[in-house]
Amino acid sequence: MKEEQIYSGKAKTIYRTDDPKKLIAHFRNSLTAFDGKKKSEAPKKGYYNAQISKKIFEMLESEGIRTHFIEMVSDTEMLIDAVEIIKIEVIVRNIAAGSITRKYPIEEKTHFKNPIIVFDLKSDEYGDPMLNDDIAVALGVATYEEMEKIRIIALRINRFLVEYMDKVGLLLPDFKLEFGRKDGDIILADEISCDTCRLWDKKTGQSMDKDIFRFDKGDLLKAYEEVARRIVPDIFE
Numbered sequence: 612m613k614e615e616q617i618y619s620g621k622a623k624t625i626y627r628t629d630d631p632k633k634l635i636a637h638f639r640n641s642l643t644a645f646d647g648k649k650k651s652e653a654p655k656k657g658y659y660n661a662q663i664s665k666k667i668f669e670m671l672e673s674e675g676i677r678t679h680f681i682e683m684v685s686d687t688e689m690l691i692d693a694v695e696i697i698k699i700e701v702i703v704r705n706i707a708a709g710s711i712t713r714k715y716p717i718e719e720k721t722h723f724k725n726p727i728i729v730f731d732l733k734s735d736e737y738g739d740p741m742l743n744d745d746i747a748v749a750l751g752v753a754t755y756e757e758m759e760k761i762r763i764i765a766l767r768i769n770r771f772l773v774e775y776m777d778k779v780g781l782l783l784p785d786f787k788l789e790f791g792r793k794d795g796d797i798i799l800a801d802e803i804s805c806d807t808c809r810l811w812d813k814k815t816g817q818s819m820d821k822d823i824f825r826f827d828k829g830d831l832l833k834a835y836e837e838v839a840r841r842i843v844p845d846i847f848e
């Protein structure tokens with residue numbers, strides 16, 4: 612039973628349920644970029660992202676990676692475990708794109724020999740500054756043990772996703788993960804979707820993710836739909 616809204620982020624709204632251990636995440640059609648400076652709405656975006664996220668969470672669970680996903684309660688709403696969100700954005704990079712090419716002398720499209728993991732503090736006020744383990748511990752956002760666990764899980768997720776995306780004809784330059792604490796464990800939270808991953812078509816190299824919106828690179832919905840066709844073909848039957 613969906614009860615009152617407890618939080619509304621940039622693309623999802625979180626509701627309480629009659630069970631204090633469970634919440635509902637509603638994937639909305641709103642889009643934001645550049646710290647909320649650019650905003651828009653895209654019909655069906657919430658639907659595609661919810662369905663893509665669901666499928667990826669289910670596959671990760673089958674790989675033995677715990678996630679907050681329980682079940683879908685509608686096309687755009689998922690029942691999730693209530694977790695204590697760790698205030699860190701975990702970015703995993705395989706190919707150089709986006710901010711790393713602006714901040715460091717690295718050419719776009721450089722393939723990294725080893726994946727790069729970057730931790731950013733989740734803080735709009737401070738512009739999501741980069742963290743290392745010592746800063747994370749000093750700020751009280753995570754323990755050393757948690758940072759190590761997060762790193763290991765993020766690398767496992769990356770190994771699985773790179774291989775999976777390759778099978779559906781997509782490159783995975785980078786993506787963002789968020790984790791939460793539940794019963795003394797660290798579990799994957801938030802979403803994995805076209806909003807939080809860079810996905811490039813293997814053949815054409817074209818962006819099939821939120822970069823289309825960020826940089827006005829074409830038809831966002833067509834690209835999200837195409838990603839959904841490859842990852843969740845059953846929803847089109």
Ligand code: UDP
Pocket residue numbers: 700702708709710711785786787806807808809821
């Ligand atoms: N990302 C995200 N939310 C954020 C910041 C980044 O989902 O608040 C994702 C983004 O979609 C990309 C990856 O994390 O897949 C790396 O983003 P980057 O640091 O390059 O930032 P950007 O270039 O998008 O500003």
